[in-house]
Amino acid sequence: MRPADETGYPEPHPRAYSSLFLKDGADPEDVTADNWRSMFEEPGLLPLDTTEYNSSWAWSAGNVISTTGEMIQVFDAFASGSLLPPAQHRAVWSLVSTEGGNWIPNAAYGLGVFELDPAVTGGLTLRGMGGSMQGSHFAAVGTPDGEQTIAVHTNTEFKTWKVLFNALEAQFGTPPIPGL
Template sequence: MAAHEKLQQVLDWAVAEVGVPGIVADVKDGDRTWFATAGVADIRTGAPRRPGEYLHTGSSGKAFTAAVLLALEAEGRLSIDDTVNAHLPGVLDVNGYDGDKITIRHLLSNTSGLFSTGLAPEVAHRYATRSGFLRHRFDTFTTEELLRVAVSQPPVGAPGERFEYSNGGFHLAGAIIEKVTGSSYAEEVDRRVIQPLGLTHTRVRPAQDTGYPDPYPRAYSNLFFKDGTDPATVTPENWESLMEEPGLPPLDVTEFNSSLGWSAGNVVSTTGDMSRFVNAMADCSLLPPAQHRQMWTTVSTEGGHWMPHARYCLGLFEFDKQATGGRTLRGVGGSLWGSWFFAVGTPDDRHTIAVHTNTEWKTWDLMFKVIEAEFGVSIGA
């Protein structure tokens, strides 16, 4: 069976069995390109998904943050082994953290010891339930609020000791970018990543923005806890058991203020632009060789409640070669209410696939089935 036929079967399976309203896959394989869809962009009208849609890339934005900081290092403006206190003195010196020991590298590799920011009660209570989301969907977060949340709970470990996925670390990284350059985070991403790569359909979403340019899919979410759940009791171990019962209709969350993501993931783009970005991260066409090596230096994610069979780099991931039969596959990904995006490719930038669903992450099986269909690699098999 041709590779694209296998991939189409996976997309159809995602809609029929996983509960994805609509899904797209954008493939580049040498000189071959292919765009496939299944499901719908709009449940109400039945409109299909189509090429060129604007979509939220979630935590894929972390790779943009890492790329800017590595570009600043290449210019001699900073080192990623600088401590946080070297640029933001005192910001981390609360609640058991030590800004003289946590480095920019720790922030970008999720090994700083910062807790999982999404579980902070002052954030979780706003969006934990459907009713909470509807009340707070247009709330705007300032940088000061995000930095305060980042250190609002005690450390989960010493710097460099373990992996724990933390948006707060990337919010600190964004604040360092602004402190060093004197420009806004969005301006620096545009200057150092978007413009050099010609990503004409990509931008950091402005804090006040709550929609998308045309064309775009409607976004649907079931990412809510049962009514009455106390966010303070949610942990990385028990959160799945507290989710809403399956079978409830999704909530349309298309209009939503995503300033909570900021430098941890608030980039709006297209599958085509994101494929170009991943290729540039893979083939050393944006960063000098020394910084390129830094970006792809991996850390173990074991015990970090994250994607299985993968190691974390600086804002990106690489699948464990033991899980891929020795092949190197790298990528970015991110999920939030109503959107899940990932792009995976080979280091030579010859073969890349970008996938988006207009609902949040449902299961890693979908990603792994896509990779098996497109690259012939059975992750973890």
């Protein structure tokens, strides 16, 4: 973890661009899962380079900087059970449906992780983890045994699940997800 006041990144690194901004007068502490859309500017703003923006505000991000390769290693350890003791691993993967919510379609969510419904993956069990903030979105998805994993990193925040699901289709041969 880097110090809270450090905003630079080690080279090489991608640039980060965002068009997601709080409205004038909006207090970040007032943003909730229910009202966040009303607290941000309308789409269509020109992207702003947020590469040097400090990520320490982002709760679990904790101002930690990782490479895509490091994130794949962490994900594989989470998915396969090699990172945590068995009871904690089971707790992480005790999943609840995201159906009806505003998150990953056709998935169940655990403690920072998700598993896609095998009905939409052609019968494959695919687990994932990811996150997004201004100027960056990352997701890793793979098999529970850690044998096959892909990662998608964009240099803008989350916009759609289509990029991830297209990558899953290309890598794992999953059928196209309806409605994306």
